[in-house]
Amino acid sequence: MSIETQSPANATPQGNVLTRFLKATEIDTRLLGMIGALVLIWVGFHLYGALVNGNGAFLTPRNLWNLTVQTASIGIMACGMVLVIVTRHIDLSVGSVLGFCGMIMGVTQVWILPNLLGLGHPLIWVITVIVGLVLGTAIGAFHGWLVAYRGIPAFIVTLGGLLVWRGAAFVVARGETISPVDSTFALMGGGPYGSMGAVGSWALGLLACVGILWMIGAGRKSRERFGFPQRPVWAEGFLALAGCGLVIGTVLLVNAYPWPKGIVNQYAAANGIEVPEGGLFISHGIAYPVVILLMVGIAMTVLMTRTRFGRYVFAIGGNPEAAELAGINTRWVTVKIFALMGLLTGLSAAVASARLNSATNSLGQLDELYVIAAAVIGGTSLAGGVGTIYGAIIGALVMQSLKTGMVLIGFDAAMQDIVVGVVLVLAVYVDKLYRSRTK
Amino acid sequence: MSKNPNTGTPLVEMCDISIAFGGIKAVDRVSIDLYAGEVVGLLGHNGAGKSTLIKCLSGAYQMDAGEIFINGTKAEIRSPRDARAHNIETIYQTLALADNLDAASNLFLGREIVTAGGMLDDAQMEAETRKIMGRLNPNFRKFNVPVSALSGGQRQSVAIARAVYFNARILIMDEPTAALGPHETQMVAELIQELKKQGLGIFLIEHDIHAVMDLCDRAVVMKNGQKVGTVNVGEVTDDDILGMIIMGKKPAQAY
Numbered sequence: 246m247s248i249e250t251q252s253p254a255n256a257t258p259q260g261n262v263l264t265r266f267l268k269a270t271e272i273d274t275r276l277l278g279m280i281g282a283l284v285l286i287w288v289g290f291h292l293y294g295a296l297v298n299g300n301g302a303f304l305t306p307r308n309l310w311n312l313t314v315q316t317a318s319i320g321i322m323a324c325g326m327v328l329v330i331v332t333r334h335i336d337l338s339v340g341s342v343l344g345f346c347g348m349i350m351g352v353t354q355v356w357i358l359p360n361l362l363g364l365g366h367p368l369i370w371v372i373t374v375i376v377g378l379v380l381g382t383a384i385g386a387f388h389g390w391l392v393a394y395r396g397i398p399a400f401i402v403t404l405g406g407l408l409v410w411r412g413a414a415f416v417v418a419r420g421e422t423i424s425p426v427d428s429t430f431a432l433m434g435g436g437p438y439g440s441m442g443a444v445g446s447w448a449l450g451l452l453a454c455v456g457i458l459w460m461i462g463a464g465r466k467s468r469e470r471f472g473f474p475q476r477p478v479w480a481e482g483f484l485a486l487a488g489c490g491l492v493i494g495t496v497l498l499v500n501a502y503p504w505p506k507g508i509v510n511q512y513a514a515a516n517g518i519e520v521p522e523g524g525l526f527i528s529h530g531i532a533y534p535v536v537i538l539l540m541v542g543i544a545m546t547v548l549m550t551r552t553r554f555g556r557y558v559f560a561i562g563g564n565p566e567a568a569e570l571a572g573i574n575t576r577w578v579t580v581k582i583f584a585l586m587g588l589l590t591g592l593s594a595a596v597a598s599a600r601l602n603s604a605t606n607s608l609g610q611l612d613e614l615y616v617i618a619a620a621v622i623g624g625t626s627l628a629g630g631v632g633t634i635y636g637a638i639i640g641a642l643v644m645q646s647l648k649t650g651m652v653l654i655g656f657d658a659a660m661q662d663i664v665v666g667v668v669l670v671l672a673v674y675v676d677k678l679y680r681s682r683t684k
Numbered sequence: 685m686s687k688n689p690n691t692g693t694p695l696v697e698m699c700d701i702s703i704a705f706g707g708i709k710a711v712d713r714v715s716i717d718l719y720a721g722e723v724v725g726l727l728g729h730n731g732a733g734k735s736t737l738i739k740c741l742s743g744a745y746q747m748d749a750g751e752i753f754i755n756g757t758k759a760e761i762r763s764p765r766d767a768r769a770h771n772i773e774t775i776y777q778t779l780a781l782a783d784n785l786d787a788a789s790n791l792f793l794g795r796e797i798v799t800a801g802g803m804l805d806d807a808q809m810e811a812e813t814r815k816i817m818g819r820l821n822p823n824f825r826k827f828n829v830p831v832s833a834l835s836g837g838q839r840q841s842v843a844i845a846r847a848v849y850f851n852a853r854i855l856i857m858d859e860p861t862a863a864l865g866p867h868e869t870q871m872v873a874e875l876i877q878e879l880k881k882q883g884l885g886i887f888l889i890e891h892d893i894h895a896v897m898d899l900c901d902r903a904v905v906m907k908n909g910q911k912v913g914t915v916n917v918g919e920v921t922d923d924d925i926l927g928m929i930i931m932g933k934k935p936a937q938a939y
Binding site for chain 1: 742744763764765768774776778779780781782783784785789793794795796798802803804807808810811
C-alpha cells in the first residue's frame with residue numbers, strides 16, 4: 246500500500262544518480278527531507294552557539310540525550326494525533342486531558358493508595374498507570390462518541406474538552422501541586438535512575454539491529470513468493486547498514502553521557518562502591534520515556550500499516566463515503582481512534598508527571614498545539630488520508646530541537662514563540678509545494 | 685400487452701419499495717425483479733428515483749416500506765455489509781474509491797486478506813489484484829500508486845474488478861460508462877455480456893438509450909419516483925422507451 250504521495254515508480258527512470266538511488270532503495274523523499282531539516286537545525290544551532298556565544302552546546306551527548314527525553318511526551322501523543330488528523334478530525338483537548346489524567350494519577354498515588362496499601366508499596370505505580378490509561382481512554386472514547394454518533398464537529402467537542410478538563414484538573418485538587426510521586430513511577434520520566442544504563446542500551450540496540458535485518462529478509466522473501474521485483478542487493482545492503490548504523494550511533498551517543506558526580510557518589514555510597522580517583526563513569530543509556538516512545542511508535546506503525554483498523558483509518562480519511570459503502574463501520578472506527586488518542590494521552594501524562602516528579606495544574610498546557618504541529622510538520626495532511634507515524638515522531642523531534650536550541654543560544658520566550666510559529670507555517674507551505682510538484 | 689419472459693423464482697424481487705426524504709417521495713411503491721442471466725436496465729430522468737431505488741438493494745439507503753426477496757427468501761438489507769453477504773455487488777457512479785489508497789487496497793477494502801496472525805497480507809492482495817486486472821484490463825500497470833493517479837478508465841476498471849472479484853451473483857452498475865472513452869465503453873459492454881453468460885443478474889442504470897437497446901433484456905422506466913412500466917427490449921423501439929422516459933407514456937407492449 247502506498248500512503249506516501251511520492252512513490253518511486255513516479256520518478257523518471259533515466260534520472261541522475263540520486264533518483265536512481267532513491268528508486269532502488271525505495272526511500273521516501275519526504276523522510277529524507279525531514280532528516281535533512283533536522284540535521285540543518287542541529288548543526289545550525291551548534292555553529293551559532295560556537296561562533297556567536299563561543300560555546301557550541303547543541304551537539305553534545307548531554308543535550309541530545311535531554312532532547313530525546315523532552316521529545317517523548319509530545320511524540321507519544323503525536324502518534325495518536327496522526328490517526329485523528331488522517332480521518333479529517335482534530336483533537337484540541339490533549340493538553341488538558343493530559344493535565345487531568347496527570348492530576349488524577351497524582352491524587353491516586355500520593356493521596357489515596359499510600360493510605361490503602363502503605364507508602365512505597367510496589368503496586369502503587371502499576372495501579373496509578375492503569376488508572377491514568379483507563380481514564381484517558383474513557384475520555385477519548387467519550388469525545389469520539391460525541392463526534393461520531395452525535396454529529397458534533399471534533400473541533401467543537403475537543404475545544405470544549407480543552408476548557409472542561411483543564412477546569413476539572415483544578416477542581417480535583419483545588420489547584421494544589423501534588424508531589425512527590427511514587428519513586429518507581431518517577432522512573433518513567435527519565436533521569437539517571439530512569440534510564441537503561443550502558444549494558445541495557447546495547448542489548449536493546451542489538452535487538453533493534455536484528456529486527457531491522459529480519460524485516461529486510463522477510464520483505465525479500467515475501468516479494469519472492471509472488472514474483473514481485475526485488476530491490477537490488479546493494480540497496481538492501483545500504484538500508485541494513487544505514488538502519489543498524491543509526492541504532493548503534495544512538496546507543497554510543499546515549500552511553501557517552503555520564504551520570505552527574507553527585508548522583509554517582511550517592512549511588513556509590515548506597516551500594517558500598519569505592520569511587521576511584523578520577524570519578525566513576527556511569528552511562529545514562531537510553532531513558533525509559535524514550536523506550537516508551539519507541540515502543541509506541543513501533544506498535545502504532547504496525548497498527549497503521551499492517552492491520553485492518555489502520556487500513557480503515559486511511560480509507561475513511563481518503564473517502565468517508567466510499568469507506569461506508571465498503572461496509573466499514575466508520576462511526577465505530579472514529580470512536581476507537583479518539584479512544585486510542587486518549588490512551589496515548591494518558592500514557593503521556595504518566596511520562597510528563599513522572600519527569601516533573603509532581604502533578605501540577607498547568608501540566609500539558611499548550612501541548613495540543615505542539616502535538617498538532619508535530620504531526621503536521623511530519624507530513625500528516627489536514628485534508629485527510631495521508632500521514633505516517635515516523636513522520637510525526639520526527640516532527641516532534643524537530644519542534645523540540647527548535648525549542649531546546651533557542652534556549653541554548655539564549656533566545657527569550659517571546660522570540661521562541663515567534664520562531665516556532667513561523668516554522669510551522671513554513672513547513673506546511675513547503676509540504677504543499679512538494680505535494681503539488683509530485684502529483 | 686406482453687409479459688415477463690422469465691419463469692421460476694427471480695434472483696431479486698423488490699416489492700412495493702418506498703422511501704422518502706423530508707416529505708419528498710423519492711421512490712413510491714415500486715416493484716421490480718431480476719432473473720439470473722439477464723440484464724435489466726433502469727431508466728428515467730435525473731431525479732426519477734433509479735439510483736435511490738437501487739441503493740435500497742445495495743444497502744446504502746434503508747427503505748421506509750416494502751420487501752426484498754433474494755431467491756424467493758425475504759432478505760433484510762440494512763447496510764452495505766448485509767448486501768455483500770447476499771452476494772450483491774455495486775459499482776457506484778462515483779466509483780466509491782478511496783483515492784489515497786492503491787488498487788489492491790481498494791479492491792479488498794472491507795474484505796482484506798489477512799495472515800494467520802491477523803495482519804494484512806498486502807503481497808497476497810496485490811498478487812490477486814494483478815491476476816484479476818490481467819483479465820479485465822491487461823494494460824493496467826499502476827499497482828503501487830494511489831488510485832488518484834489513475835485515469836478515469838483505469839479507476840473504473842478497479843471499481844469493476846472489486847465488484848466481480850468476490851463472486852457476485854447480483855451486480856448493480858450505476859452508469860458504468862459515463863466517464864469512459866469509446867474503447868473502454870466497448871470493454872465494459874463485452875464484460876457485461878460475459879458476466880451474463882456466467883449467470884449473474886445485472887441491474888444497469890443507464891442514460892444512453894442505445895446502450896440499453898444493445899445490452900439489456902428488459903428495461904424498467906421510472907418517472908417522478910414511480911414506475912412507468914417494464915418492457916422486453918426486443919419488442920419495442922427506442923422511441924417507445926423515450927416516450928416512456930419523457931412523457932411517462934406506456935406503450936402497448938409494456939407491463
